[in-house]
Amino acid sequence: MVTVHRNGLTLLGKDVARSDPPRWKVLLTVPSIIFIHGLRGHPQNTWGRGSDEGRDTERDPPPKPTSRLKTFFKRDKSRLRSDRSSPGPSSPQPRPFWPHEFMPHDIPEAMVWTYGYNSQVISGLFTPNNENSVFQHGRDLAGRFEREINNEAIRKSQVCRSRTKLIVFLGTPHRGSRAAGWGVTAAKVARLAYSPNIKLVEALDVNSLALDTIHEEFINIVHDSQLQIHSFQEGRPMSTIPGHVEKIVDDFSSRLGLPQAFEKVETLDADHKQMVKCTGREDDRYRTIRTVIQHFIHRPPVEASSAARITNTAASRSLEARAEIRRDDILSKISTTLFTNNGYNRVALVGLGGIGKSQIAIQFAFWVEENKPEVSVFWLSALSKASFEQSCREIMTQCDINQSSATDDATTVVQQYLSSKASGKWVLILDNVDDAQILGQPIHYFLPKSRDGLMLFTTRSQEIASDLALSEVIRIPEMSPVEAKGFLEKSLQKKDLIEDETATGALLQALTYLPLAITQAAAYINKNSASIAQYLDLLSQADENMVELLSSEFRDETRHPESANAVVASWLVSFNQISETDPIATRLLLFLAWIEPKAIPKSIFPEESEIELYRAIGILLGYGFLSQRKEEGIYDMHSLVHLVTRTWNSSRGGNQYTLREAMSQMIMVFPFINWETREVWRQYLPHALRALQNAATLDDEGSRLGDLAGKSLYQDKRGREAVEVLERVLQFRNEALAEDDLDRLSSQHVLACAYKDDGQIKEAIHLLEKVVFIKSNLLAEDSLNRLTSQLALAIAYRNNGQVKEAISLLEKVVSIRSNLAEDDPDRLASQHELACAYKDNGQVKEAITLLEKVVSIRSNLAEDHPDRLASQHTLACAYSDDGHMKEAVGLLEKVVSSQLNLAEDHPSRLASQHALACAYSDNGQIKEAVSLLEEVVSIESGLLSDDDPDRLVSQHALACAYSDNGQIKEAVSLLEKVVSIESGLLAVGHPDRLVSQHALARAYGDDGRIEDAIKLLEQVVSIRQITLPEGHPKRLASEGELKSLHQAYHQ
Incomplete structure (x- = not known):
């Protein structure tokens, strides 16, 4: 029989009797299996009953005088032996030294060893009737552990770590019990050898911090070295101890609590002492242990680690379908922020729904897999409370995490797990955090806290992003045309469709380079065997067509099953969230749907208190529906969001914000139309025109806004556009108002002036003659309104070559206005036009005299004032x-x-x-x-x-x-x-x-x-x-x- 050394290594097996020491070069090329006993154990007896043949003084020191304590245990053991000798399943059975007798034969490719050490570290700790000794020895034990931890040679032995690949634990107490910490677990172990001390639990709990430190240090080693752990648990309690019906090391304590990728947990049908006492090769305990070792030897550890880590990556998110969007600049920002030593462990991606936040997060998950093999990746979907909890349950399953108690929910269990050292280094991706109260209270209450953990959030809300990641917020911009084209090409089944560059460019521009819209378009083209030009044609025919196409659901493996794949559905979620939380932001959003989506001045927004308005603007900016230009107070609205908002508005029934309301708001803020206010009305004009375009027919509000828009166009020398708008206004007013109504006459006057500027001189004269005739019967001779129309008619006469008629009418107007102040704008305008008529009639001297006077007076106006420049221009021609x-x-x-x-x-x-x-x-x-x-x-x-x-x-x-x-x-x-x-x-x-x-x-x-x-x-x-x-x-x-x-x- 082999001589087993009490301390150090002993080589086991059939050839160990030879005297030659093992060749160490050989040891480095074959697997080694080393059996290590526990506290108060023995390198041979722990694994079998032992024999006199194997006893030596090195192994077994001589017995000491029997104390009352030993006598107690001797009686106990005697009783135990008599119990075991009784008939039944617990009858004595042979206890072979199976690491030596079986293992080398069954796994011949490995060398088998046993290792002994001084395991009497707890001797004297449990002296009966000595309260102080348990405290003191506890402190001494903790101190010894701490000194060991600080010993660099032991703690950081790279050789030992690098050569250790698998550790099998048999009923080993890794952690204190769930109920009472380390003290209870240690007490149960101690009862196997000593009489219980009433102060035992309290004493050991005092030093549980040291034991926790050892545990955490070992967990770090497992992660850093990519060790594989197999923990066997007791299947039966130690019924042989009087009054004890529990397992010595409970299931919580006998496992490290690592993810399934690192630790496998299995139960042996035996109590704490018998789980290592195998009776023969067919013993279920032996076969189970042998199978674990054989399986590991024949399976390379690197593959196991890699496979496990990929399982972690996919813990609660199916990432088999990689996103085709490559946003390397953003990936670089995320990785640099999280994986450089700058103290930041959180980053949030914020952007419009469908802009590709989740796809970028998926790409980052794969980047971590490829570049940070020691880091696990976990994915939580925050689309709803149900999806969040389901993600947590999937993580528990993948990582083999058990609930601490029946009352703990999956969210709490995962939070606690990721907050513990057992989880190792990880990245947690929380996708679609668009509602901070999704779990009933702020989501940050449910986030784990760990120095080894990093977090990436995706959200549509700037407010949520800032709350979760503080300053580390990355707003996702729209794709560049080149990126969008590449993404479309990858999404199309027929790659040659992309060769139609004109149609491709137009389609991508119409879809605003939005990834989700591009994916949706590609899905339609693939399904219907359409060309890009055909899809673009459908998209361009009407707003309703575009909304219908953008509403079509399609299959996208890169998005969560609960996530809306259609662009419209995706944004409707955000709209509804806004409408439930902020009515002012909702009203602003709906107002914006009726006006031009670009270059929107803040001054046109519906009136609210400054604080409320800025909050509403901030919400829309945060969701990506609005963006702010460099110019102060000027905003742009995403064009597709603009379109979809109107669809959403129409679905709100009685809560609709009507076009009439939007027009009333613009009428209220529109300034008087003249040169001095041109900066304001030029900003408002595109929005008034878009609102008028949205109106199939005009009512009173529409005609008022149309009148303002038409006058603005005329003032801006855009005669043809002015004619189009003013003809619609006059059509309504001709039907709704009397012939001599001043609003109707005003519309006719302005339209005639627009006709003149558009070269439609005859139409202008016809309409103005009618207006002048009605006003001559309605208004006084010196009425400003009447004289203005006469002046306009005279200008039309002159433009039509009817110079004599123009001069006659103008001289009359100038004469009446001579009673106005010399610098009155109306008087000067009349004199200017009369001078122009004189010039056209060859009366150049008279023209020069009058124009020099007008130019002199108008020199008080700004140098670039159009009236001053017009008079200078005419004088120069004269x-x-x-x-x-x-x-x-x-x-x-x-x-x-x-x-x-x-x-x-x-x-x-x-x-x-x-x-x-x-x-x-x-x-x-x-x-x-x-x-x-x-x-x-x-x-x-x-x-x-x-x-x-x-x-x-x-x-x-x-x-x-x-x-x-x-x-x-x-x-x-x-x-x-x-x-x-x-x-x-x-x-x-x-x-x-x-x-x-x-x-x-x-x-x-x-x-x-x-x-x-x-x-x-x-x-x-x-x-x-x-x-x-x-x-x-x-x-x-x-x-x-x-x-x-x-x-x-x-x-």
């Missing part, structure tokens, strides 16, 4: 007509410089540049004229229609400049185009048409086409001789040009 070219050029250059703050395509700026170019031409600066006019014509070609009067005038001027510059062919080509368009647009005798024909005739003459020139110019002269007086400059110019052509022809 100077040009009068031959004062230097004055004309100088004044026009000043006007053009002042208008540089206007948009490049603003009508006033283009008109001034046109006038300056003509002045350059008249002043002999032909190259400057050509350059400036080419710029004007180029801008207008992309802005105005072919038959727009302003565009035709500019082309005419450029053609004349070409002619003066010797570019005759270019001049003829352009003038022929102008004359052709004007012949179908203007009356035969229209002044503008005659001017263009005159210029073309002159260009024909310069080009040597004398007959064509004479024929065209004869038409011009014949008309001007009828419409203009004998001394009119234009009549004289045409007559002189024709005479010269005849002379050239006859020569």
